[in-house]
Amino acid sequence: MTALSAPLALSVRGLRKRYGDVVAVDGLDLEIRRGECFGLLGPNGAGKTTTIEICEGLTPHDEGEVEVLGMRWSHDARALRERLGIQLQDTQLAEKLTVGETVALFRSFYRQGPSAAAVLGTVQLEEKAKARVGTLSGGQKQRLAVACAIVGDPELLFLDEPTTGLDPQSRRQLWELVERFKAMGRSILLTTHYMDEAQRLCDRIAIVDHGRVIALGTPEALIASLGAEHVVEFELEEGHEQAIDEAALLALPGVLATRALERGWALQVARLHEAVPALLAALAARGLPLAALRTHSATLEDVFVSLTGRQLRDG
Amino acid sequence: MARRALAQLTLVRFREFLREPDAVFWTFGFPILLAIGLGIAFRNRPAETVKVGVVASTSAASPELSALADSAAAALARTPGLAAERMPPDSAAAALRTGRVALVVSPDAEGGYDYRFDDTRPDARTARLLVDDALQRAAGRRDVVPVQETFVHERGSRYIDFVVPGLLGMNIMGGGIWGLGFTIVDARRRHLLKRLSATPMSRGEFLLSFLLSRLVFLIVELLVVLGFAVLVFGVPVRGSLVQLFVVAFVASLTFGGLGLLIASRARTLESASGLMNLVMLPMWVLSGIFFSASNFPASAQPFIQALPLTAVIDALRATMLQGSGWNVVLPELAIAAAWMVGTFVVALKLFRWR
Numbered sequence: 132m133t134a135l136s137a138p139l140a141l142s143v144r145g146l147r148k149r150y151g152d153v154v155a156v157d158g159l160d161l162e163i164r165r166g167e168c169f170g171l172l173g174p175n176g177a178g179k180t181t182t183i184e185i186c187e188g189l190t191p192h193d194e195g196e197v198e199v200l201g202m203r204w205s206h207d208a209r210a211l212r213e214r215l216g217i218q219l220q221d222t223q224l225a226e227k228l229t230v231g232e233t234v235a236l237f238r239s240f241y242r243q244g245p246s247a248a249a250v251l252g253t254v255q256l257e258e259k260a261k262a263r264v265g266t267l268s269g270g271q272k273q274r275l276a277v278a279c280a281i282v283g284d285p286e287l288l289f290l291d292e293p294t295t296g297l298d299p300q301s302r303r304q305l306w307e308l309v310e311r312f313k314a315m316g317r318s319i320l321l322t323t324h325y326m327d328e329a330q331r332l333c334d335r336i337a338i339v340d341h342g343r344v345i346a347l348g349t350p351e352a353l354i355a356s357l358g359a360e361h362v363v364e365f366e367l368e369e370g371h372e373q374a375i376d377e378a379a380l381l382a383l384p385g386v387l388a389t390r391a392l393e394r395g396w397a398l399q400v401a402r403l404h405e406a407v408p409a410l411l412a413a414l415a416a417r418g419l420p421l422a423a424l425r426t427h428s429a430t431l432e433d434v435f436v437s438l439t440g441r442q443l444r445d446g
Numbered sequence: 447m448a449r450r451a452l453a454q455l456t457l458v459r460f461r462e463f464l465r466e467p468d469a470v471f472w473t474f475g476f477p478i479l480l481a482i483g484l485g486i487a488f489r490n491r492p493a494e495t496v497k498v499g500v501v502a503s504t505s506a507a508s509p510e511l512s513a514l515a516d517s518a519a520a521a522l523a524r525t526p527g528l529a530a531e532r533m534p535p536d537s538a539a540a541a542l543r544t545g546r547v548a549l550v551v552s553p554d555a556e557g558g559y560d561y562r563f564d565d566t567r568p569d570a571r572t573a574r575l576l577v578d579d580a581l582q583r584a585a586g587r588r589d590v591v592p593v594q595e596t597f598v599h600e601r602g603s604r605y606i607d608f609v610v611p612g613l614l615g616m617n618i619m620g621g622g623i624w625g626l627g628f629t630i631v632d633a634r635r636r637h638l639l640k641r642l643s644a645t646p647m648s649r650g651e652f653l654l655s656f657l658l659s660r661l662v663f664l665i666v667e668l669l670v671v672l673g674f675a676v677l678v679f680g681v682p683v684r685g686s687l688v689q690l691f692v693v694a695f696v697a698s699l700t701f702g703g704l705g706l707l708i709a710s711r712a713r714t715l716e717s718a719s720g721l722m723n724l725v726m727l728p729m730w731v732l733s734g735i736f737f738s739a740s741n742f743p744a745s746a747q748p749f750i751q752a753l754p755l756t757a758v759i760d761a762l763r764a765t766m767l768q769g770s771g772w773n774v775v776l777p778e779l780a781i782a783a784a785w786m787v788g789t790f791v792v793a794l795k796l797f798r799w800r
Binding site for chain 1 (some may be wrong): 454465637638641643644647
C-alpha cells in the first residue's frame with residue numbers, strides 16, 4: 132500500500148488530448164489532495180469529460196503525466212481499478228436486472244467492499260432492491276450508478292456530471308450522498324456545469340475552458356477574487372439602452388467592473404448599499420426610466436463570466 | 447473471488463434472457479412451431495391417391511364416345527391409387543389448370559385415348575403411368591413377367607426426419623449469433639461495456655459468461671427441440687447422443703465466435719442486425735436446412751461445403767439419421783472448429799469496449 136503514503140490522490144501535469152483537428156485538452160494541470168472533493172467546473176465542451184476519462188484510464192492521452200493514487204495506468208491498471216469508483220456520464224445499466232442484482236454484479240468484481248445491501252442503504256434504494264432498473268426515476272438511476280461506483284470501497288471517486296438533468300429534490304439527495312462519502316475521508320473528482328453544485332460540494336474548484344484550467348481555488352477564494360460581493364443588473368426602457376456609458380457607471384461608488392447586457396448593464400459591486408442609491412440617482416438625473424433591476428450575491432458563474440466574457444451555459 | 451464474478455456474470459445472462467419473452471420464444475418455441483408446420487405439410491400420407499378427370503370429348507359429345515368415357519371411368523375407379531371423375535369438358539379444363547386433377551382422359555373416335563397433362567409435374571407423370579396401365583389392362587393387356595411388391599416405410603427417410611437436424615442447426619446458429627451479437631452491441635450502445643471495463647472485471651470472464659450461458663441454453667434447446675421431434679414425429683437418433691451433443695457444442699461455440707466478430711465493433715443495433723443478416727442469409731439459403739445442399743451446382747459446392755452451417759447440419763444429419771461415427775463427423779467438426787478459432791482470434795483483436 133505504497134499509494135497510501137502518497138500525498139496526492141490525483142496529479143495531472145501538462146495533459147494534452149486531441150481528436151483529429153479538435154484539441155479537447157490543451158495542457159491541463161491538476162492536483163487533488165487526499166480527502167478532498169475537487170470540482171472541474173466548465174461549460175459543455177470544455178474538456179471536462181475527456182480529462183476525467185483519461186484519469187479513469189478509459190481514454191489514452193497524447194501528452195502529459197497522470198498519476199492516480201501514486202500509480203500509473205501503464206503499470207498498475209489492475210490494482211487501480213480495484214481502488215477507484217467510477218460513474219460515467221451516460222451509462223444506461225441493464226434495464227431487465229433488478230437494482231439488487233445490479234449492485235451484486237458490480238460488487239462481485241471487487242476484492243473488498245461493503246455488502247451489496249449496505250451500499251443500497253447508503254444510496255437509499257433499499258426498498259427498490261427488487262425493482263427492475265428500467266422502472267427507476269432519473270434520480271434513482273443516478274443513485275444506483277453511484278452505488279455501483281462506491282461498491283468497491285474506493286479511495287478516489289470520479290463523478291461525471293452526476294446531477295445533470297435531475298430535478299431539484301433528486302439533486303439534493305445526490306449531494307447528500309456525496310457529502311456522506313466525503314465525510315468518510317475519501318477523495319472525489321467531480322465535474323459539473325452547475326455552479327451551485329460546485330459551490331456546495333467542492334473544497335476546491337478548477338474552472339476549465341477550452342481544455343485548460345483558467346482559475347483554481349476554493350469557491351470562496353474564487354468569488355473573492357472578483358473583489359465584488361454583489362452583482363447588480365439593470366435594464367432600461369427600449370430606445371434608451373445605451374444612454375448611459377461605462378465611464379459614468381464606473382464612477383459610481385462601490386462599482387468595480389461593468390459588462391454590457393442586451394438592454395442594460397451588469398455591475399460588480401463591493402458595497403451594495405452605496406452603489407444602488409447612487410445608480411438610481413444617476414439614472415433619474417439623466418431621465419432614464421428603469422425597466423428592471425436585479426441584484427444577487429456574486430457566484431462562481433460571475434467568476435466564469437468575468438474570466439471568459441461568456442455564460443457557463445452558453446457552451 | 448474471481449469465480450464469484452463469473453457466476454454473477456453468467457447469472458446476468460440467464461436473467462436477461464429469461465426476462466425477454468421474445469428471445470425465449472425464438473429460441474424454444476419457434477423451432478417447434480416450424481417443425482409442427484413442416485411435419486403437417488410434408489406428412490407421409492398412406493399411399494396418396496391421384497385424381498384424374500374423364501371427359502367424353504373436348505367438343506360436342508356423341509353418344510358412343512360418352513359410353514366409352516363411362517366405361518373408362520369405371521375401369522379407372524377400380525384401380526387402387528386412382529380417383530376418377532366424369533366431367534364436362536369446361537370444368538375438366540379448369541380442374542387441370544388449377545391442379546385439382548393431375549390428368550384428363552378423353553376417348554377418341556378410333557377407340558384410343560387422349561391424355562392431357564403437364565409433363566413437368568411429378569403427380570401428373572404418376573397419373574399418366576397409372577391411368578395408362580389401368581386402361582391397357584381393361585382393354586385386355588397381360589403382363590409378360592410376374593412381379594411382386596413389398597412396401598417399406600422406414601423412419602429416417604421422411605422429410606420431417608431430414609428437416610429436424612436442419613432446424614436444429616439453424617437454431618444453434620441463430621442462438622449463437624443473436625445471443626452474443628445482440629447482447630454485446632446493446633451493452634456497447636448503452637455504454638455499459640465501457641462502464642464494465644472501468645471495473646476490475648476480468649474481460650476473459652465476461653466473454654466466458656456468454657459461452658457458459660450458451661452451453662446451458664444449448665442443453666435445454668436440444669432437450670426441447672429434439673425431445674419434441676422424437677416424441678411427436680418419431681424422428682430417429684441413430685448415432686450416439688454424446689456425439690450429437692459434441693457436434694452441437696462445437697456448433698454453438700462456432701456461431702458464438704461469429705456473433706462476437708459481428709459485435710466486435712458495431713455501435714448500433716441496426717448495423718449489427720444488418721451484419722447478422724448478411725452473415726446468416728447465405729447459410730439459410732445454401733446450407734441445406736430445408737432441402738439438400740447438393741441441389742446447388744457442383745461449381746458452388748466447395749464454397750457451400752466450407753460454410754460452418756453446412757458442416758454442422760451435415761454432421762447432425764449423419765449422426766441422427768445415418769448413425770455415422772466420428773470418422774464421418776470429425777471432418778465436418780474440423781471445418782466448424784476452423785471457423786471458431788478464426789472468428790475468436792479476429793474478434794478479440796478487433797473488440798472495442800466503447
